Amino acid sequence: MDNHQFKDGVKAALPIVLGYLPVGMAFGVLARQAGLTPTEAGLMSLFVYAGASQFLAIDMILRGMAWFPIVIATFFINLRHLLMGSTLSLYFDRNRLRALGLLSAQLTDESFAVAMSNTSKIENRTGYLFGLQITSHIAWITGSVGGALFGGLISHKSYGIPFALPALFICLLVFQIRNVHHLLIMGIAGLSSLAFKWIFPGNWYIILTALLASGIGIFLNSKVQSSKPKSPLTPPSPPLGRGEACPPNLPSPKRLPSARLLEAGFVQAGKFFGRRGWR
Numbered sequence: 001m002d003n004h005q006f007k008d009g010v011k012a013a014l015p016i017v018l019g020y021l022p023v024g025m026a027f028g029v030l031a032r033q034a035g036l037t038p039t040e041a042g043l044m045s046l047f048v049y050a051g052a053s054q055f056l057a058i059d060m061i062l063r064g065m066a067w068f069p070i071v072i073a074t075f076f077i078n079l080r081h082l083l084m085g086s087t088l089s090l091y092f093d094r095n096r097l098r099a100l101g102l103l104s105a106q107l108t109d110e111s112f113a114v115a116m117s118n119t120s121k122i123e124n125r126t127g128y129l130f131g132l133q134i135t136s137h138i139a140w141i142t143g144s145v146g147g148a149l150f151g152g153l154i155s156h157k158s159y160g161i162p163f164a165l166p167a168l169f170i171c172l173l174v175f176q177i178r179n180v181h182h183l184l185i186m187g188i189a190g191l192s193s194l195a196f197k198w199i200f201p202g203n204w205y206i207i208l209t210a211l212l213a214s215g216i217g218i219f220l221n222s223k224v225q226s227s228k229p230k231s232p233l234t235p236p237s238p239p240l241g242r243g244e245a246c247p248p249n250l251p252s253p254k255r256l257p258s259a260r261l262l263e264a265g266f267v268q269a270g271k272f273f274g275r276r277g278w279r
Contacts, residue, residue, distance in 0.1 A: 024143020
C-alpha cells in the first residue's frame with residue numbers, strides 16, 4: 001500500500017471525523033440507556049458501522065424486540081450501499097476482490113461523497129480510499145465508546161449534538177457545488193423533498209426525492225455531454241493479432257457513456273440525500 005496515498009486519504013477524512021465524533025457520542029449515550037456496556041457499544045460500531053441502523057437497533061432493543069427484526073431492518077436500510085458500491089467499482093477495475101471487499105465493508109455515505117468529489121484521487125488508488133475510510137471508522141468507534149463512558153456527564157441535546165451529522169452533510173454539499181447544474185439540482189431536491197414530505201406519510205419523501213434528483217442529474221449530464229464538440233473520427237485500427245496490446249484510443253469500459261450516466265445519477269443521490277446518520 002502506498003503510504004503517500006494513505007496519508008492523503010487520512011487528511012481528506014478530517015471533515016468526516018469532526019461529524020462522526022459527536023454523533024458517535026450521541027449513539028454511545030443511547031446505547032448505555034438501552035443497557036449496552038461501553039465494550040458492546042464499541043463492538044457494535046466496529047462490526048455494524050451503520051449509523052441509521054445502529055440508532056434504529058438501539059430503539060428496537062429499548063422496545064424489547066428480538067434480534068431477527070433488527071437484522072431485517074438493517075438489511076433494508078443499507079441496501080443503498082449496493083448503488084454506492086457499484087459506482088465506486090468503476091474506479092477499481094485493476095484491484096483484487098479481497099481489497100474491494102475490505103473497502104466495501106467500510107463504505108459510508110460520507111466517505112462516498114468525499115471520494116466522488118474528486119474521482120482522480122481514487123482511481124485504482126486503494127491506499128487513498130482505505131485511509132479515508134479507516135480514519136472515519138476509528139472516529140466513529142472512538143465517539144461511540146466515549147459517549148458510552150462519559151456521555152452521562154453531559155446533556156447531549158443541550159449542545160446540539162444531534163445536529164452534527166446534518167451539519168456535516170451541509171458542509172460536504174457546499175464543498176462539492178462546482179457549477180450551476182449542481183446548484184440547480186440542490187434547489188430542486190430541497191424543494192421537492194419538502195413537497196413530498198407534506199404529501200406522503202412516513203419517509204417516502206427521501207426515496208422519491210432521490211429518484212427525482214437522480215433523473216434530473218442524468219438528464220443534465222446527457223445534455224452537457226451532447227453539447228460538447230465531438231472529436232474528429234479516427235480511422236479504424238487494423239485487427240489485433242495474438243499477443244498485441246489494445247490501442248490506447250479505444251475507450252476504457254468505465255468511461256462508457258451508459259456507465260457515466262448511471263454514475264451521475266448515483267452520485268447526485270449520494271451527495272444530496274444523506275439523512276440522520278444513514279451510512
